[in-house]
Structures are given as C-alpha cells and as structure tokens.
Amino acid sequence: MNKTIALPYPEQAADSSLGKTAGLTLIGFGLLGLLVAAFGSGVIDPVLTGLGGITALTIGGLIYIWQRRTELSEAHQNNGAWTESATSRGAIAWVVGIVLTGFYILLYWFPDSLQGLTRAMEPLSQWLRNRPADQWFLYGTFYTLAVLVMGVHALLKYRNNRYHIIRTLSVMFFQLGFAFLLPALLLYLNQPEFYFSYFWPLKYDYLFPGTVSYLVQNGQALGVFMIFWGAVLSFLATPVLTYFYGKRWYCSWVCGCGGLAETAGDPYRHLSDKRRVAWRWEVAIIYPILGFIIITTLLLWINSWSEGRLLGELSGGFSSTYGFFIGAIFSGVIGVGFYPIMGNRVWCRFGCPMAAYLGLLQKHFSRFRITTNGGQCISCGNCSTYCEMGIDVRGYAQQGQPIIRASCVGCGICAHVCPRGVLKLENGPREGRYAASPLIKREDLNLLS
Missing domain, CATH: 3.30.70.20 (Alpha-Beta Plaits)
Structure with a gap:
C-alpha cells in the first residue's frame, strides 16, 4: 500500500530545498577549489582555484545560511542545537574540530605546508598591502570572511532583537575595518602594521620596549600616536568604558576574538561547561595568565632600562614562553579549534588576559x-x-x-x-x-x- 506524506506548504518547502541544494553545491565547489590550491598548485594555478574557491564558498555559505535561517521563525532558531551532529559533539563536530585544530597547527608551526593557499592570496595581498602574501595574511583573510559570513548568520538568527543586530554589525565592522583593512592600508603606505582594535594586555607585546622603539623608529609621528593610542586605551579608556558599560563594550562589541566567537562560534555556545568545577578551573587559570603578562611586561622594561645588565635573557624567555603557550597554543589551537567540542568562548573564559582585566573591573568597579x-x-x-x-x-x-x-x-x-x-x-x-x-x-x- 502506497503511503503519501502531505506537506503544509509544498511550494515553500521545494523552494527552500532548492536554495539549500544550490548553496551546498557552491560550498562543495569552493572546498574543492581550496583543496586544489593547497595540494595541486604545481599543476593548476592556485590563484584561480584558491580565489575562485573562496568566492564560491562565501556565496554558497550565504545562500545556505539565508535559506536555513529564514525558513525558521524567530522562536525556532535554536531548534536542533542538541540533536544535530554538527552542534551536539557528534561526528560532524569532531571532524570540524580536527580540521580547525589541524589548520592552526599548520599555520603556526608548518606554514610551508600552506604555500599553495598563501600563493592564492597574492593578488589580494598586493592590491591591499603592496606586499607579498604570507601565512598571516591568509589567516586574516579567512578569519575576516568567517566573521562576515557567520555574522550574516547571527543577524538572521537574532533578527527580531535590535540589540543583537547592532552588536553583530559592530563586531563585523571592527574586524573588517580595524583588524583587516586598516592594518593593510598602513603597510601599503609603508607604515608599521598596527591593530587599533587590540591593545595590552590582549595584544601583549604592544607595550613591550622592543615594540615601542620599533614603532617610534619606523612610524615616527604615527608610531608615537600608536603608542599613545595603546596606552590610553589600556589604562584610561578601558576602565572608564567598563565602569559605564561593563566588559561587553569590548568583549562583545569590538574584540576580534569575541567577534569570531559571537559569529562563527555562535552555533556552539550551548556547549560551554556549566559545572562548578569548570568555574574553579577558570579562576585558577585566567588570573595567573594576567599576572604572567604583567610580570613579563615589567621585566622587559626593567631589562631595557638596565640595558640587559639585570636580567639578561630572562625577560626574553618570559616573552617567548607566553607567546608559545598562550599566544599560539591556547588562543589559536585550543581557543578556536575546540569550538565544536567545548563551546565558543574557551579562550575568552579560561585564557584571555584582557578578559581577566576587564572582568576584575566589571565585578568590582562597574555599573553593569x-x-x-x-x-x-x-x-x-x-x-x-x-x-x-x-x-x-x-x-x-x-x-x-x-x-x-x-x-x-x-x-x-x-x-x-x-x-x-x-x-x-x-x-x-x-x-x-x-x-x-x-x-x-x-x-x-x-x-x-
């Protein structure tokens, strides 16, 4: 006996399915193009396959996101969070986590393995920065696209809430403008690269004596302004803004790490550990990291003042240790690679010194x-x-x-x-x-x- 299933809105369902299929098809072609650029650059021009793959991946992702989010009402946007494999630590989540973690490992320690993808970015890098592409430009491009594409996802998901629309547009703006285009423009004008949306202690080396001297020597008047900007934002603007608005003015509106967490990481927010033992680990890890960077900064300045006579290579060792374990492994490999398993704020919750600094101000000296x-x-x-x-x-x-x-x-x-x-x-x-x-x-x- 034949069985039929009646759909309430068959035409709408067909249109939705067609749109999703088109989006997924473009995503597939985009991933294929990136694979060819990464491993087949000796046979096919990586610029064609790489940039073409990125374009197809971006357009396909936007089409799929639009279809997926608009077919759900505002009240049903979180449907499937605990049942779909991609967002409930299922097989898809583990695959995505392994790919993200592996990418960060290659980026930090085996950048030559990404030469094909890096070469694909060459025209864009020359146009924006007048510089050859490197693995960090590749990373910045991927990072910015992730925030923008998944920012559209967040805008559609929270489209009935004005606060979240403005907040999402804010992190998209700061990532694209302040963390991607503006640093590229500085390099194009033969000025030191500088990220105005990051400052000490998150961008821990911005107040190191070596960085200060580099900015002054190479940026001259602009370099002095950069140092002034970083110091004022770190020690004056941050306490004042946190007093009035809490740490959300930075962590949820400006910061690139928070921007990625609130956009690309939003589908995984429910995976954060709510147990009390997790809170104890949070306190036990994040504040010592803040203390470590404060001590490192002080030691570097003492050593610079004494021209290396007091501490020798000790202060440099502190800086290298922090950069390896916290700047690379924690913020990158674990902080982003573990999104699908541990939630989207692993770095912000357990490792970010800026979050620790802002958190102390928020808890004890804020109105929020x-x-x-x-x-x-x-x-x-x-x-x-x-x-x-x-x-x-x-x-x-x-x-x-x-x-x-x-x-x-x-x-x-x-x-x-x-x-x-x-x-x-x-x-x-x-x-x-x-x-x-x-x-x-x-x-x-x-x-x-």
Missing part, C-alpha cells in the same frame, strides 16, 4: 549588571543553556539575584532566549547594585485574612 525578576522565572533553563561563559543564570534568576560575574561578557543571549522577560541588562547606578529583587514567599500570603 543583569537584573532578574525571580517571581516570573519558570526554571526552563534556556538562559543557562545558552550562556557561552558557563554561568548558571537560572540559579541567580530563581533567587531574584542580579548577575554580577567577572566572566559575563554581556552578550545578552540569556535575556533573548528567556520566554518570560526575567532578565534585563542594565547600566544603572552602583547604589543597590547587589540587591536582589523581592520575592513573594508562600508564608507571606494569607488569603483568608
């Missing part, structure tokens, strides 16, 4: 908090599930307590997924900042009186 209306909480757990920093938001909401945590990046997703409007991001006065909202207890009610 997330207030809760505990009387409206139905304990659904959406807020805790989608907190990328592993905070048990529901526990605070159930007790009506404000969320004032050093780790909170103010992304606002917890408030977005709450079905009852229990959570609210506020920059109110510090007076009463820690006060809980009043809860009506059962013993307070006397219906017979």
Whole structure:
C-alpha cells in the first residue's frame, strides 16, 4: 500500500530545498577549489582555484545560511542545537574540530605546508598591502570572511532583537575595518602594521620596549600616536568604558576574538561547561595568565632600562614562553579549534588576559549588571543553556539575584532566549547594585485574612 506524506506548504518547502541544494553545491565547489590550491598548485594555478574557491564558498555559505535561517521563525532558531551532529559533539563536530585544530597547527608551526593557499592570496595581498602574501595574511583573510559570513548568520538568527543586530554589525565592522583593512592600508603606505582594535594586555607585546622603539623608529609621528593610542586605551579608556558599560563594550562589541566567537562560534555556545568545577578551573587559570603578562611586561622594561645588565635573557624567555603557550597554543589551537567540542568562548573564559582585566573591573568597579525578576522565572533553563561563559543564570534568576560575574561578557543571549522577560541588562547606578529583587514567599500570603 502506497503511503503519501502531505506537506503544509509544498511550494515553500521545494523552494527552500532548492536554495539549500544550490548553496551546498557552491560550498562543495569552493572546498574543492581550496583543496586544489593547497595540494595541486604545481599543476593548476592556485590563484584561480584558491580565489575562485573562496568566492564560491562565501556565496554558497550565504545562500545556505539565508535559506536555513529564514525558513525558521524567530522562536525556532535554536531548534536542533542538541540533536544535530554538527552542534551536539557528534561526528560532524569532531571532524570540524580536527580540521580547525589541524589548520592552526599548520599555520603556526608548518606554514610551508600552506604555500599553495598563501600563493592564492597574492593578488589580494598586493592590491591591499603592496606586499607579498604570507601565512598571516591568509589567516586574516579567512578569519575576516568567517566573521562576515557567520555574522550574516547571527543577524538572521537574532533578527527580531535590535540589540543583537547592532552588536553583530559592530563586531563585523571592527574586524573588517580595524583588524583587516586598516592594518593593510598602513603597510601599503609603508607604515608599521598596527591593530587599533587590540591593545595590552590582549595584544601583549604592544607595550613591550622592543615594540615601542620599533614603532617610534619606523612610524615616527604615527608610531608615537600608536603608542599613545595603546596606552590610553589600556589604562584610561578601558576602565572608564567598563565602569559605564561593563566588559561587553569590548568583549562583545569590538574584540576580534569575541567577534569570531559571537559569529562563527555562535552555533556552539550551548556547549560551554556549566559545572562548578569548570568555574574553579577558570579562576585558577585566567588570573595567573594576567599576572604572567604583567610580570613579563615589567621585566622587559626593567631589562631595557638596565640595558640587559639585570636580567639578561630572562625577560626574553618570559616573552617567548607566553607567546608559545598562550599566544599560539591556547588562543589559536585550543581557543578556536575546540569550538565544536567545548563551546565558543574557551579562550575568552579560561585564557584571555584582557578578559581577566576587564572582568576584575566589571565585578568590582562597574555599573553593569543583569537584573532578574525571580517571581516570573519558570526554571526552563534556556538562559543557562545558552550562556557561552558557563554561568548558571537560572540559579541567580530563581533567587531574584542580579548577575554580577567577572566572566559575563554581556552578550545578552540569556535575556533573548528567556520566554518570560526575567532578565534585563542594565547600566544603572552602583547604589543597590547587589540587591536582589523581592520575592513573594508562600508564608507571606494569607488569603483568608
């Protein structure tokens, strides 16, 4: 006996399927082009296959994302987060994690293996920077495209929320403008490469004496401005902005690491470890890393002042150690490569010295908090599930307590997924900042009186 399945909107489903098929087809051709550029550069021009592959991959990704996100209503955007293999630590997630981790290993320690892809970037590098392409330009291009393409994904996913639309556009703007185009323009004008959206302690070497002298000698007046910019942003603007807005002004609106986490990493935000033991590891790791970079910076300046007589090679060893273990392994290999397994904020949560610095300011000297209306909480757990920093938001909401945590990046997703409007991001006065909202207890009610 033949069985038929009736679809409620067959034409719409057919159009959606056709669009997805077209997008996936272009993605397949794009990946093929990148593979040929990487391994077949001796036979076929890598510029043609590489740039063609990137173009096909980008267009196909945008088509697929558009079809996938627009066919779901605003209320159903997180459907399948715990059931699809790609977002629930399934086989696809492990494959993606291995590919990302392997790419970072090749990028840092075996860059010659990426020569085909690097050569594919040559026309773009010459046009933007007037410089030959290298593995870091290749990485910057991939990184920026990931933020832009997956930024469209975030815009469609959170299209009913003005805050998230503006926040996503902000990280896309800063990554494209301040972290990709502006540094390239500086090189094109024979000026030192400088990233104005990064500063100490995240860009830890920007206040090192060697970097300062290099900028002054090669950038002259512009180099002095770069040093001034980095110092002012690190020690003056950061405390002031954090006082008024919390660490979200940087971690969720400006930072390139946070930008990648909020766009390319958004499908994995629910994978963050919510256990208390994870919070203990967080505290035990991130603050010593901040202390290490502070000590390293001080030692380098002391050694520079003494012309190397006091510490010799010790301060340089500190710098090299930090660059290898934290700058490369932690922020790159683990921080991004482990997105599909450990969530999208592994680096921000456990390793970023800037997050530690901002977190201390936010917890003790800021006006920012997330207030809760505990009387409206139905304990659904959406807020805790989608907190990328592993905070048990529901526990605070159930007790009506404000969320004032050093780790909170103010992304606002917890408030977005709450079905009852229990959570609210506020920059109110510090007076009463820690006060809980009043809860009506059962013993307070006397219906017979």
